Amino acid sequence: MILKSFKATSIWPRNAEVILQKYRPLTPVEQDSRESSTSVLSGKDWLKIETLVRNTVREEGSREV
Structure with a gap:
């Protein structure tokens, strides 16, 4: 289909x-690799985590952070 385009x-x-x-089908090994690297957290979860960290950490620019 792509070649025809x-x-x-x-x-x-x-x-x-x-x-x-x-666009080629993934091999079983590639599929497993892709699935294992997929995050189980949603975008909202990441936003909640970032907000929590920012509220917890007082000096975001400090070296320790």
């Missing part, structure tokens, strides 16, 4: 393989 628009990237690799 290149052909239809007559636009070809210098290295089409870089783009094509993003």
Whole structure:
């Protein structure tokens, strides 16, 4: 499908393989790696953590922090 899009628009990237690799199916090993590196925290969780840390730490710019 991606190759057909290149052909239809007559636009070809210098290295089409870089783009094509993003759309190829992942191998089981790659899938496991991606899943294990995914955060279990949501964006709201990260915001709550950041707020908690900022409220707890008095001098954000100090070396100890």
